[in-house]
Amino acid sequence: MADRVNVGAGYPVIVGEKLDVGETVSEAVEPGSCAILTDSNAGPLFASGVRASLEDAGWSVVETLEIPAGETSKSLGAYADILRALARANLARDATLFALGGGVVGDLGGFVAASYMRGIRLVMLPTSLLAMVDSSVGGKTGVDLPEGKNLVGAFLQPEIVAANLDFLDTLPENETSNGLAEAIKMGLLAGGEYLTNLLRVPEALAGDPESLEKLIIHAIRYKASIVAADEREGGVRAILNYGHTIGHAIEAVSGYGTSHGEAVSVGMCASARLGRRKLGVDFVELHEELLASAKLPTKVPPDIHPDGVIEAMGRDKKRSSKDEGHKFVLLEEPGSPRWGVAVSDAEVREILEEGR
Ligand SMILES: NC(=O)c1ccc[n+]([C@@H]2O[C@H](COP(=O)([O-])OP(=O)(O)OC[C@H]3O[C@@H](n4cnc5c(N)ncnc54)[C@H](O)[C@@H]3O)[C@@H](O)[C@H]2O)c1
Ligand SMILES: [Zn+2]
Structure with a gap:
């Protein structure tokens, strides 16, 4: 049984076990x-099966391109190589690009689809939990520059997202934890049933398909509702950055040795401590228990110095044209995020020291 979320009036997201990709996708896009x-991880595992399934449904697969696994492939160099390979393969203007992989393949493939011949159709076939709960929905695509992450890109909505839960069987456990960090974030922001459902996190980590499906559907439904209200990130979409202000800085200071999910986990716990301090509400234990149940860290790593984090936060901020101090998303309670809360360097230092 597959579950379905419609993202606005736009596109469907289908989540289920044993999805026939060709058949599922062809309900939304005419085969061509x-x-x-x-x-290089997802390709050897899934590409031939996906190709066969698409061909059975009437698609003609002109080319399968494989990039080396990892964030370093989200580069202008890889982007140019792919565009040129598609041009050499004579991929036509009316063709479709299938992004089969994690967030790296989704972001890069999305940007290729947004720009090749001024734009072709995009279908997301996420294979990592992070891509299923987060990156394949919302329309942000792009690549990194040596100067910083995600500095070039475009907005492009896919025609359909088809998430086959069986793909998750081979995902390393630390990558499952990474995806769960974002799922926990959405549950905390959404509250209610979505929050209660986070009790399923340990089963999801152990690979239980029903728990994974529930968490993925809830995360997508929540993200879709926020994105629909603010597609280009002028306002409320900022709440999806919960835990990310400190998280991004920790990632950068660790030289990306701390993964995104780990850093956001530490960032959310720090935000909960800030909430206790500034809003007088105490959800610190709730955060720590939920995140620990996904085998994510809750304390600031001992080798991360608060001054480095504050400096990195300052650099991140320069990317916004408005200079208004650190703006945080805090929870008044689960389900009631408040965004744009002004936080000083001194307060950041204190909560980082407190959370070692
Ligand atoms: N566009 C957005 O809105 C958005 C949101 C969040 C994150 N992102 C981006 O997503 C990227 C991170 O995504 P990610 O965590 O999926 O990273 P990733 O694509 O690098 O995947 C993580 C690792 O898992 C491997 N993998 C993927 N699926 C697998 C499977 N089924 N079996 C075995 N191995 C598998 C990959 O090869 C890689 O080594 C970052 O670049 C981030 O900026 C984008
Ligand atoms: Zn994130």
Whole structure:
């Protein structure tokens, strides 16, 4: 049984076990010529099966391109190589690009689809939990520059997202934890049934398909509702950055040795401590228990110095044209995020020291 979320009036997200990708996708997009973009982990595992399924449904797969796994492939160099390979394969203007992989393949493939021949159709086939709960929905695509992450890109909504839960069987446990960090974030922001459902996190980590499906559907439904209200991030979409202000800085200070999910986990716990201090509400234990149940860290790593984090937060902030101090998302309670809360350097230092 597959579950379905419609993202606005736009596109469907289908989540289920044993999804027939070709059949599922062809309900939303007329079969035609296409290319598959994947990476060196997902490709060997899934590309031939996906290709066969698409061909059975009447698609003509012109090319399968495989990039090396990892964030370093989200580069202008890889982007140019893919565009040129598609041009050499004579991929036509009316073709479709299938992004088969994690968030790296999704972001890069999305940007390729947004720009090749001024834009072709995009279908997301997420294979990591993070891509299923977060990156495949919302329309943000792009690549990194040596100067910083995600500095070039475009907004492009896919035609359909088809998440086959069986793909998660081979995902390493630390990558499942990474995806769960974002799922926990959405549950805390959404509250209610979505929050209660986070009790399923340990089962999801152990690979239970029903728990994974519930968490994915809830995360997508919540993200879709926020994105629909603010597609281009002028306002309320900022709440999706819960835990990310400190999280991004910790990632950068660790030289990206701390993964995004780990850093956001530490960032959310720090935000809960800030909430206790500034809003007089105490959800620190709730955060720590939920995140620990996904085997995520809750304390600031001992080798991360608060001054480095504050400096990195300052650099991040320069990317916004408005200079208004650190703006945080805090929870008044689960389900009631407040955004734009002004936080000083001194307060950041204190909660980082407190959370070692
Ligand atoms: N566009 C957005 O809104 C958005 C949101 C969040 C994150 N992102 C981006 O997503 C990226 C992170 O995504 P990610 O965590 O999926 O990273 P990733 O794509 O690098 O995948 C993580 C690792 O898991 C491997 N993998 C993926 N699926 C697998 C499977 N089924 N079996 C075995 N291995 C598998 C990958 O090869 C990689 O080594 C970052 O670049 C981030 O900026 C984008
Ligand atoms: Zn994130």
